[in-house]
Amino acid sequence: MVALAEKAPVRLTMQTVEIAPNTTAIRSLDWDRDRFDIEFALENGTTYNSFLIRGDKVALVDTSHEKFRQLYLDTLTELISPAEIDYLVISHTEPDHSGLVKDVLQLNPHITVVGAKVAMQFLDDLVHQPFKRMLVKSGDRLDLGQGHELEFVSAPNLHWPDTILTYDHGTHTLFTCDVFGMHYCDDQTYDEDLALLNADYKTYYDCLMGPNARSVLSALKRMGDLPEITTIATGHGPLLRHHIPELVGRYRDWSQAQAKAATTVALFYMSEYGCSDRLAQAIAHGIAKTDVVVEMVDFQMADPQEVRELVDMAAGVVIGMPPQSGTYASHTQALLSTILAASHAKQAFGLFEAGGGDDESVYPLRNRLQEIGVTEVFPPILIKETPNESTYQLCDEAGTDMGQWLNRDRSIKQIKSIDNDLEKALGRISGGLYIITAKKGEASSAMLASWVSQASLEPLGVSIAVAKDRAIESFMHVGDRFVLNVLEEGNYQPLMKHFLKRFPPGADRFAEIKTYAANNGCPILADALAYLECEVVSRMEGSDHWIVYSKVDVGRVSKPDALTAIHHRKVGNHY
Ligand code: FEO
Numbered sequence: 001m002v003a004l005a006e007k008a009p010v011r012l013t014m015q016t017v018e019i020a021p022n023t024t025a026i027r028s029l030d031w032d033r034d035r036f037d038i039e040f041a042l043e044n045g046t047t048y049n050s051f052l053i054r055g056d057k058v059a060l061v062d063t064s065h066e067k068f069r070q071l072y073l074d075t076l077t078e079l080i081s082p083a084e085i086d087y088l089v090i091s092h093t094e095p096d097h098s099g100l101v102k103d104v105l106q107l108n109p110h111i112t113v114v115g116a117k118v119a120m121q122f123l124d125d126l127v128h129q130p131f132k133r134m135l136v137k138s139g140d141r142l143d144l145g146q147g148h149e150l151e152f153v154s155a156p157n158l159h160w161p162d163t164i165l166t167y168d169h170g171t172h173t174l175f176t177c178d179v180f181g182m183h184y185c186d187d188q189t190y191d192e193d194l195a196l197l198n199a200d201y202k203t204y205y206d207c208l209m210g211p212n213a214r215s216v217l218s219a220l221k222r223m224g225d226l227p228e229i230t231t232i233a234t235g236h237g238p239l240l241r242h243h244i245p246e247l248v249g250r251y252r253d254w255s256q257a258q259a260k261a262a263t264t265v266a267l268f269y270m271s272e273y274g275c276s277d278r279l280a281q282a283i284a285h286g287i288a289k290t291d292v293v294v295e296m297v298d299f300q301m302a303d304p305q306e307v308r309e310l311v312d313m314a315a316g317v318v319i320g321m322p323p324q325s326g327t328y329a330s331h332t333q334a335l336l337s338t339i340l341a342a343s344h345a346k347q348a349f350g351l352f353e354a355g356g357g358d359d360e361s362v363y364p365l366r367n368r369l370q371e372i373g374v375t376e377v378f379p380p381i382l383i384k385e386t387p388n389e390s391t392y393q394l395c396d397e398a399g400t401d402m403g404q405w406l407n408r409d410r411s412i413k414q415i416k417s418i419d420n421d422l423e424k425a426l427g428r429i430s431g432g433l434y435i436i437t438a439k440k441g442e443a444s445s446a447m448l449a450s451w452v453s454q455a456s457l458e459p460l461g462v463s464i465a466v467a468k469d470r471a472i473e474s475f476m477h478v479g480d481r482f483v484l485n486v487l488e489e490g491n492y493q494p495l496m497k498h499f500l501k502r503f504p505p506g507a508d509r510f511a512e513i514k515t516y517a518a519n520n521g522c523p524i525l526a527d528a529l530a531y532l533e534c535e536v537v538s539r540m541e542g543s544d545h546w547i548v549y550s551k552v553d554v555g556r557v558s559k560p561d562a563l564t565a566i567h568h569r570k571v572g573n574h575y
Contacts (some may be wrong), residue, residue, distance in 0.1 A: 006294065007226040012068060013144040017189045019239060020123040022054040022148065031185050034209060044200060045185030048096050049235050051175055052079060056145025056502035059087040061166060061175045064237060066099035073103060079506075082107035086327060087134075088140065089150070090115035091120040091177030094164045097235055101374055102127045114142065116154065118300060119162035122272050126242070136164060138222055144200045146170070152276045153222050154237075155179060157215035159281075160207040161271045161298040165223065168567055172230040179219070180247060181236035190241045197238065202249065204236070205254055210286040211267075211294040212257035218253055262367035263406050264293045266310045268339065270332070271298045274356025275387050282392040283352065284320055286399025289469040292316070292406055299332045309483045311342035315406050317349045318399075321359040336365065345373030348405055350398055355383030375407045378505050381470060389443040394506025397471045403503055404469060426572025433492050433565040435499050436464065437515070437523045438475035438482035444523065447472040448499045450575060451545075452484065460552045467543040476548045480536045481520035484552075489527035493564040495527060520555055529564065530557040 011031040019025045028048040048068065051061040058080065064072040076082070082104065087112050090098060090470065105127060112132040113123060120133050134142070136152040143149045147170030155163040158179045166175040182200040191197060218338050223229075232240035232248075240247055265287050269280035277298075285293040295310055299322050311317055317339065320331035343349070349369050351362045362380040378398035383391070431450040439446050451465035462484065466473050475482060487495055495513075503509060515523035516539060524531045534550035541547075569575070 001455045004353075012071060013066070014071050015080065015187065015189070016075060016298055019051075019189070019233065020168070020173050020400075022163040023168070023171055023173060023190065024052040024079060025233065025239065026050045026052060026064075026072070026079070027184050027189070028064040028072055028276065029187075030065070030067070032266060033183075035170075036476065042574060044183065046183035046236055047073040047185050048234065049239070049501075050097075051233055052076075052078075053144060053148055053150075054080075054146075055143075055148035055170070055421070057086040057150075058084050059089055059142070059144055059150065060085050060104065060111075061089040061233075062074045062091050062097040062177060063088075063100035063104055065096045069100060069103060072100055073107070076104075077107075083110075085111050086206055087144075088113050089112065089166055089175070090162075090164075091121045091166065091175060091235065092160050094160060094178075094381070097177055098123065102129075105129070113357045114152075116156075116162045116164050117273060118298075118305070123160065125272070130424055144298040151226070151228070153219070155219035155222070156301055157296055157298070158219050159212060160231075160277070161301050165219070167226050167229070169227065172228050172308065173233050174223070174226065174229045175230070175233045177235035179234070180232050180240055180251065181234040182238075184237040186238065188241055190239045191243050191247070194243050194246070200237065201250070202254075205251065206288070207285065210252065210254065210258055211281070211288050212296055213293055214295055216251055216255040217259060220248070220255070223248075231517065258293050264295055264310075264313065265316035265318060265402060265406070267294050267296045267318040267320075268302070268307075268308075269296065269326070270322040270356075271300055273323055273360065274354030275383065276354035276356065278392070279334065279352055279354065279381070279387060279395050280318075280381070281397035282319050282395035283350070283402075286396035286401075287316075287318075287403045289400050289473065290403025290407055292403040299335055300328055302335055304335060306339050307338050310338050310344045312344075315347060316402050317343060317347055317374070318350050318352070318363065318402065319349070320354050321362055321365075322354070323356055324360050325358055332360075338361075339367075340368055340372070343369060343372050343374050347374045348400055348402055349374045350376065350381075352381035352395065352398075353383040355385075355387060375405075377402045381505075389441040390506060393443040393471070393474070396474060397503075397505035399471050423571040423573045427569040430569065431567050433487040433496060433567050435485040435487065435495060436466075436472055436476075436482055437510075437525065438472060438480070439484060439522045440475060440480070443475075444508070444510065445472045445475050446499055446523075448496060449480040449484075451462040455549055456551075461537065462532070462550055462552060464548045464550070465542065466548055467545050473546060476536050476539070476546070476550075477536060478536050481522060482524075482534055482536075482550075483518050483520070483522040483524055485525045485530040486530040486532075487529035487565040488527075488535055488559065489563040491527070491529075491562075491564045495525060496565075527560060529562050531555065 015027040152167040269276040455463035514526035533554040
């Protein structure tokens with residue numbers, strides 16, 4: 001029987017702050033949210049920030065997550081009568097910002113919704129009622145009066161195709177929604193203490209913006225044409241005021257480093273069709289773990305010339321199948337032909353269905369790519385039912401497989417290049433042999449580990465170094481639980497051999513392996529010498545590995561007199 005930890009009540013609070021003349025931030029503080037997207041563990045909760053700008057006309061910028069429905073609407077209506085709101089600016093349509101658009105429009109159906117064209121398509125499906133709309137792109141302006149003239153900047157793929165930024169010329173405030181945000185919940189409205197924010201700012205960039213590094217650079221260039229920016233009003237976490245050049249500069253540096261990397265994968269998907277965007281993101285996340293750059297392209301927004309150039313330079317191509325019929329069918333057919341025409345034999349490819357009910361079949365496209373000589377690095381991902389955690393895990397692992405395949409020469413070179421005294425000396429550091437096992441919902445994973453060490457006495461704790469491109473890395477974020485299985489000297493070969501196998505993406509690592517459930521729900525290997533139930537407390541970034549520190553809650557030894565298997569190495573440049 002798996003023991004479930006008792007959950008504390010969820011803490012949701014509101015904060016309103018005047019951030020500039022006639023400009024109010026309405027911040028929904030979600031103190032305990034512990035997971036955002038499947039891959040995104042939140043150590044410090046998150047916030048959803050919305051803004052009210054009052055000129056002669058009144059604009060609301062974004063709303064909040066639906067879990068804040070009552071709190072948000074009460075706060076908003078205390079600040080202003082909904083009848084006085086003229087515009088609702090939609091920076092981006094994910095439900096954490098647009099979850100209450102329908103409610104706001106119910107309060108005042110005469111509001112004009114302002115956003116990118118692709119955002120309106122999504123809102124039509126969300127709201128299911130006619131509404132007044134104003135489509136905007138870079139350079140368009142909306143004058144609210146009293147100096148509050150808004151200018152819009154298109155920022156597609158940061159991290160969604162519909163993203164726009166809004167600059168108020170009257171207050172020099174740039175409203176950016178996801179961009180420059182972080183999942184960090186605190187009463188502090190602004191970014192006073194950078195030391196507290198550094199890790200969350202970077203994690204957020206890595207998960208959401210890093211896969212679209214070139215789009216980030218394009219958006220930064222467009223932002224550069226704006227006058228002075230004194231406040232960046234983000235949609236998540238603190239607003240930026242004290243460290244704007246530093247924090248914007250980090251986006252530039254990280255994105256330039258990403259974009260410079262020699263290896264790029266072009267990943268095509270169809271926004272707002274089936275689960276294409278989320279599946280694409282999971283694959284992109286898996287690829288990005290291997291330090292390969294991903295360029296995500298929404299079929300709906302793609303330009304044939306840019307697609308041709310991108311595919312031509314890309315080392316890998318991933319395609320999410322678009323619908324066979326509908327408004328975009330002829331456009332996507334033409335783009336698929338463009339992709340095929342630009343593909344060449346040195347590339348890798350992978351295909352995935354979107355599960356939209358009208359997907360193009362993967363097989364004709366797969367045959368064509370194989371005829372050209374492009375190498376398939378993961379089998380087609382077929383979506384027969386609503387994706388769940390194991391589907392996203394499969395996508396993540398497929399992405400990592402592609403990245404590792406593309407990096408294969410580099411890895412071989414690294415191993416071959418080292419044979420000096422330093423590496424030989426380093427190789428004399430030995431470790432034990434362990435299998436880490438983890439389970440989260442429907443998803444599970446396992447990994448052979450050797451870089452394991454006891455790391456504290458009070459509480460009892462261990463540290464484990466996990467390569468950044470390992471599938472199990474997603475199961476070892478702060479607060480996650482896993483089991484450390486200790487292998488036995490003289491009796492470790494079968495387990496080691498099994499877990500060293502290269503598993504196809506999404507494969508069940510425990511098929512044919514005898515396990516039983518630990519208190520924390522993770523599998524204990526029946527043939528292990530001992531096991532420890534662990535909970536991740538913190539992670540340190542160590543170049544190409546995460547150093548994961550965990551406290552140990554429960555442990556047991558099956559054979560008191562047996563010894564731990566030891567891993568002796570000759571050189572320290574690989575495992
Ligand atoms: Fe914060 Fe992409 O939603």
